[in-house]
Amino acid sequence: MAAVVLAALALSLGPLGTPSSPAGTPLPPDRLRQEATGALESTRAVSVHVRVREGRHTVEASAGEAALGTGRPVPNGAHFRAASVTKSFVAATVLQLAAERRLSPHDTVERWLPGLVQGHGNDGSRITIRHLLQHTSGLHDYDSTELTGRTAPEFERRRFDHIATERLVAAALRHAPDFPPADPADPEPRWNYSNTGYHLLGAVIEKVTGRPWAEEVEDRIVRRLGLRGTRVPGDDPSLPKPYAHTYHRFAGSARYTDTTVRNMAWAGTAGALVSTSRDLDRFFTALLTGELLPPRELAAMRTTVPSNEEHQRFTPGLRYGLGLMRQPLPCGGSRWGHHGDLEGTFVRTGFTADGRRSVVVTVNGRTTDDTQLLTAEKALQGLIDRMLCRR
Template sequence: MTAPRRRAVVVLASLALSLSLSLALHTPSAGTTTGPVTAEEVRREAATLLETARSVSVHVRVRDGRHTVAAGAGEAVLGTGRPVPRGAHFRAASVTKSFVAATVLHLVAERRLSLNDTVEHWLPGRVRGNGNDGSRITVRHLLQHTSGLYDYDSTELTGKTAPDFGRHRFDHISPEQLVTAALRHAPDFPPADPDDPEPRWSYSNTGYFLLGAIIERVTGRPWAVEVHNRIVRRAGLRGTRFPGDDPHLPEPYARTYHRFAGSGGYTDTTVRNMFWAGPAGALVSTSRDLDRFFTALLTGELLPPRELAAMRSTVPSNEEHQQFTPGMRYGLGLMRQPLSCGGSRWGHHGDLEGTFVRTGFTADGERSVVLTVNGRTTDDTRLLTTEKAMQGLIDRFLCRR
């Protein structure tokens, strides 16, 4: 862990305790509300979240079996009063990882790839130097964030201020460039021992950039084509795409806004080139499509039982992530968190300048919540407050009886 990350953990520790206690004390007990979820109930929850997060817009989609309700709060364009449109497209950010992981597991089911294959086997010489050794890192390590590879993202190239974002928002940065930059750093820790039930864990976009390259080496086709053919098209996801260098979202959409450190107000972050995010976070989707994808995944429509079981095999996340997501465990491209009513919720988070994307699914896929919040800040206290509110909302709907 780098020095700034260590300082962030120290700063967040006391706040995290408050978050954990608040979740325990203020999440309504399961079963206190009965009957079908109503549009008015979802609207109230969305409005409360909007106020708590002090964001620009919120959209919530809730499903119980075949009964689906969606509602929003706030405005799609700051200062206009226009509501978030139905079927809005958004950048799903790291939710992309679940799609890529499902694609990798699909190749494993076809025996074209093994979870125990090394990076060196598929990408000879790609991961070497500064203590990095691709011959010790497996596909499973990459999927589960137990490789120890340094987590490199675009902000380390494009800057972290509003003026920097404005100057670099249209830059073409490839995932390969970010892998090269990441390998200039020593790993956070050695790759996990396969026999360790609770290995060291550290979130790494770098690992998913490498997975995209491995998919291409195995199949001879671009990773995005494979994800589309094996997952997106198969699940009937009509609003999901990988935009490449196109900086625009397809209509309809709500604008995203980010309050950068040191800035006096919001910066519109809607239009930007996301080519850099690639297999770690470039996906554009809709709430309906994310609901459909995770439901199909968890109910066995997309993967055979053995591969789905491997995907659900989890390890504890690290201290840094526990600050925001208490109890979180990570599988192969899947997040798992405890529910207040017992059991767990599954899905994946997505975070980007200006946007939060949160998904929650019961293990059987019968209940789901897909949540987007536009209007984000860099302030740690505000981020924790917003995270608590989002997690509480998801928990209440999934625990409803």
């Protein structure tokens, strides 16, 4: 775990621009190594990998080990489960369909999925696609650990199970809504993160296009941008090589469980994507600079509402657009991106509004302890802020 490695350093090919530095200089490799090591110590994780880009400069560094007890560093171009970062890919796909006038964000769920969202106070005729994209539908968020396991022995028994997303949606709809769908005129509507809504968006994509959502994401984004390390794995439980192992300390366990190999088909449009740091950088940069969406749809995606108190505790100032997160930068302006969390791993991204500066952080080694999670979150948020605000 003491191993620290500089993964890559590319030469400058163009001018830079950031909120605090209109003409910055390349990040020194030693500085990023120090940041990775500090993040490893603060998070008490197994490994940390950081990728920072300024214009065309790219520097990567890692700390810790790719597999416990081996001393091997996190490899260059490591694949990882992007978890909820998947939502930004799905939202961009939905908004492309809106730009093509094949659907409207104001369409109701009932229009595209008649009879699916009903009962226990749930009403698909009152919930729009925009509500689903922005987590303002009020739909209850399912607890996936009820099916995937809350303890290490349960996880080991269920890690290869195929769990249909329909089961998760049905489980969520057995609950009453957390609140009524947002009023379009309310500038600060009630908000609650709901994976359930993104599973419904996957079903809408399939109803509109007649194709699986994964194929639409592949054709519209992955292949178009040349994201060679990004895919939807389906029932394949493995990660493509190279990769670093993920580890989770479940409640009641004093030891890490290796969670790397598992069936993630259940996560679907809410979090199934496998990707790399380079690919996430390419995707969000293309998204924010208008390469994937026309101006109207991009503006809609970047129109945000405040998150709820629970999320504010971990990520102060967090506002949510349509599948896109926004947070204030201490040097002025905002950073954009999306977070991903899964048993064993954190994925954190941060991009300046113009896409000129970016940070992608992956951390392997996670716990269920709330205090430690908060400490880790503060460390990761601070790292991203320092990199984006670097003078």
